[in-house]
Amino acid sequence: MVTLLRVCGIVGYVGHRQALDVVLDGLRRLEYRGYDSAGVAVNAGDALAVERKAGRLANLEARLDEVGREGFAGTTGMGHTRWATHGPPVDRNSHPHSDMTGRVAVVHNGIIENFVALRGELEAVGVEFASDTDTETAAHLVSRAYSGLDDSGTKGDLPASVRAVCRRLEGAFTLVVTHADEPDQVVAARRSSPLVVGLGEGETFVASDVAAFIEHTRDAVELGQDQVVVITRDGYDVTDFHGEPAPVKPFQVTWDLSAAEKGGHEYFMLKEIEEQPEALANTLRGHFTEGRIVLDEQRMSDQDLRDVDKVFVVACGSAYHSGLVAKYAIEHWTRLPVEVELASEFRYRDPVLDRDTLVVAVSQSGETADTLEAVRHAREQKARVLAVCNTNGAQIPRESDAVLYTHAGPEIGVASTKAFLAQIAANYLVGLALAQARGTKYPDEVAREFHELEAMPQAVQQVLGTIDQVRDLGRRLSDSRAVLFLGRHVGFPVALEGALKLKELAYMHAEGFAAGELKHGPIALIEEGLPVVVIMPSPKGRAVLHSKLVSNISEIQARGARTIVIAEEGDETVRPFADELIEVPAVPTLLQPLVSTVPLQVLAAEIARSRGYDVDKPRNLAKSVTVE
Numbered sequence: 001m002v003t004l005l006r007v008c009g010i011v012g013y014v015g016h017r018q019a020l021d022v023v024l025d026g027l028r029r030l031e032y033r034g035y036d037s038a039g040v041a042v043n044a045g046d047a048l049a050v051e052r053k054a055g056r057l058a059n060l061e062a063r064l065d066e067v068g069r070e071g072f073a074g075t076t077g078m079g080h081t082r083w084a085t086h087g088p089p090v091d092r093n094s095h096p097h098s099d100m101t102g103r104v105a106v107v108h109n110g111i112i113e114n115f116v117a118l119r120g121e122l123e124a125v126g127v128e129f130a131s132d133t134d135t136e137t138a139a140h141l142v143s144r145a146y147s148g149l150d151d152s153g154t155k156g157d158l159p160a161s162v163r164a165v166c167r168r169l170e171g172a173f174t175l176v177v178t179h180a181d182e183p184d185q186v187v188a189a190r191r192s193s194p195l196v197v198g199l200g201e202g203e204t205f206v207a208s209d210v211a212a213f214i215e216h217t218r219d220a221v222e223l224g225q226d227q228v229v230v231i232t233r234d235g236y237d238v239t240d241f242h243g244e245p246a247p248v249k250p251f252q253v254t255w256d257l258s259a260a261e262k263g264g265h266e267y268f269m270l271k272e273i274e275e276q277p278e279a280l281a282n283t284l285r286g287h288f289t290e291g292r293i294v295l296d297e298q299r300m301s302d303q304d305l306r307d308v309d310k311v312f313v314v315a316c317g318s319a320y321h322s323g324l325v326a327k328y329a330i331e332h333w334t335r336l337p338v339e340v341e342l343a344s345e346f347r348y349r350d351p352v353l354d355r356d357t358l359v360v361a362v363s364q365s366g367e368t369a370d371t372l373e374a375v376r377h378a379r380e381q382k383a384r385v386l387a388v389c390n391t392n393g394a395q396i397p398r399e400s401d402a403v404l405y406t407h408a409g410p411e412i413g414v415a416s417t418k419a420f421l422a423q424i425a426a427n428y429l430v431g432l433a434l435a436q437a438r439g440t441k442y443p444d445e446v447a448r449e450f451h452e453l454e455a456m457p458q459a460v461q462q463v464l465g466t467i468d469q470v471r472d473l474g475r476r477l478s479d480s481r482a483v484l485f486l487g488r489h490v491g492f493p494v495a496l497e498g499a500l501k502l503k504e505l506a507y508m509h510a511e512g513f514a515a516g517e518l519k520h521g522p523i524a525l526i527e528e529g530l531p532v533v534v535i536m537p538s539p540k541g542r543a544v545l546h547s548k549l550v551s552n553i554s555e556i557q558a559r560g561a562r563t564i565v566i567a568e569e570g571d572e573t574v575r576p577f578a579d580e581l582i583e584v585p586a587v588p589t590l591l592q593p594l595v596s597t598v599p600l601q602v603l604a605a606e607i608a609r610s611r612g613y614d615v616d617k618p619r620n621l622a623k624s625v626t627v628e
């Protein structure tokens with residue numbers, strides 16, 4: 001049995017139109033949230049018509065054409081589009097999930113953490129499961145509550161049955177439930193997962209995002225934590241999980257339809273930048289239980305990890321930079337040598353590999369040909385390979401010995417943002433798992449490092465508060481011919497990442513340097529007005545690093561550079577040398593890349609936008625590079 005974590009799109013409808021059409025349109029607009037499978041359920045008179053299919057929405061539509069859409073006539077329905085991160089994205093795991101009678105259907109976003117116990121309880125009373133999912137437990141539980149087969153006392157009352165079930169569920173979830181006996185209502189619930197209601201004329205919607213119904217109405221209602229909503233043609237009714245009336249937040253959607261697909265943002269990249277706190281939290285969730293770091297699909301034993309005597313990180317582009325960041329932490333925590341290699345170079349230079357070498361292959365897509373070939377080469381040499389990947393079931397994790405998934409959700413913008421931050425977090429988990437297995441860190445130290453990581457979504461959220469300032473700066477820099485980026489220690493790979501973002505998006509010459517290398521050549525590039533972005537370390541961390549960088553900034557400023565300094569808030573020493581100062585929150589040194597990268601992403605995107613380029617689809621690039 002596997003646990004399925006997900007970032008999914010959900011839509012529910014009760015009204016006067018054909019529910020199938022409304023739901024499919026809604027799913028189309030939510031497909032950015034995931035396209036591993038799609039499914040619909042329509043209340044078609046006295047039975048539910050359900051269809052679901054692995055793969056993109058187009059597969060579901062083809063399937064509906066095959067079976068005939070006549071069977072889906074009805075004005076109450078719901079649908080789901082899934083981004084699978086654990087577990088196979090196959091038909092049987094696709095939503096909606098039904099009870100054994102097929103009279104209840106449920107779609108779900110999130111994870112029911114106690115589903116193993118609930119499943120055991122249900123199996124003990126004879127319930128047969130048709131999928132590997134946690135969601136299916138909710139379908140059976142609602143069915144039993146509604147039929148009076150449990151002791152909830154909610155027989156024949158769908159909202160009360162859903163509330164009774166929600167009180168039993170642990171974890172984060174949005175659930176939407178429909179019952180064949182209740183053709184005039186759809187019931188939905190939320191805890192720590194998004195859900196909004198849309199209010200039309202004689203029709204009501206629920207969805208994970210207003211994008212799903214923006215075509216029909218801009219009148220929306222945001223649900224609060226632990227609430228259940230019943231939608232009918234005439235409106236909605238919200239209670240808490242105990243049936244008490246609950247407060248909600250009505251609002252007007254101000255976006256147009258095209259923006260809606262990007263959640264109200266001008267382009268996906270900005271949306272994805274803003275999703276970084278969530279991407280980090282999702283990547284870390286569930287990896288520290290009972291006082292220990294746990295990886296996902298760990299097909300390597302603790303003994304295997306203890307035997308490791310050398311680590312290689314192989315990756316391309318931004319993923320490679322995430323490895324460069326992680327080198328500092330992994331070496332520090334494990335005392336193992338870590339080499340970070342461009343995957344495209346790795347197998348051509350005969351690297352020294354054996355069965356005690358751990359190769360960490362980092363790839364958002366899991367399809368990058370260079371990284372895949374590096375994985376194959378490493379395995380041929382008997383090294384063990386651990387994939388850090390954002391795409392469930394992709395080729396790289398399939399061919400690796402173990403996998404750690406980044407749960408960043410779908411990244412549509414070609415330039416990597418949230419996946420990059422999630423890769424750093426996942427690489428750090430690998431480092432902590434190694435330190436734990438090898439005993440180079442005491443359990444309380446591992447716990448402390450993990451808890452510091454866990455605080456990062458909050459810190460990144462705070463950095464998002466600088467977006468307007470950085471966009472303004474971006475507009476002012478859009479005429480520049482080149483930009484340099486400087487950093488030391490973990491700030492050095494951040495400088496490389498900042499330069500890569502600018503090159504790929506704004507087609508501008510950009511270079512990242514280790515600040516100490518400046519005097520060995522690159523300082524000759526400095527001329528009057530050249531923008532130089534400097535990533536400052538914390539003044540409270542390694543004082544020597546900080547003072548060296550302050551000297552570097554004063555050197556370049558003296559030579560006419562326009563200095564743009566990313567520094568910890570309250571760092572007064574840099575202020576006199578900063579022509580532009582962007583402040584980020586104070587975090588431990590090794591975690592600084594998670595905050596200091598964010599303004600660089602925004603800067604590159606805004607310069608590109610000001611120059612009139614397509615931020616989401618830079619020229620000559622593709623999201624997944626499947627050629628060597």
Ligand code: F6R
Pocket residue numbers: 316317318319320362363364365366367368371414415416417500501504623624625
């Ligand atoms: C840069 C970027 C690329 C990717 C690289 C690896 O913004 O997105 O450099 O990081 O192509 O891709 P994955 O992680 O899919 O292997």
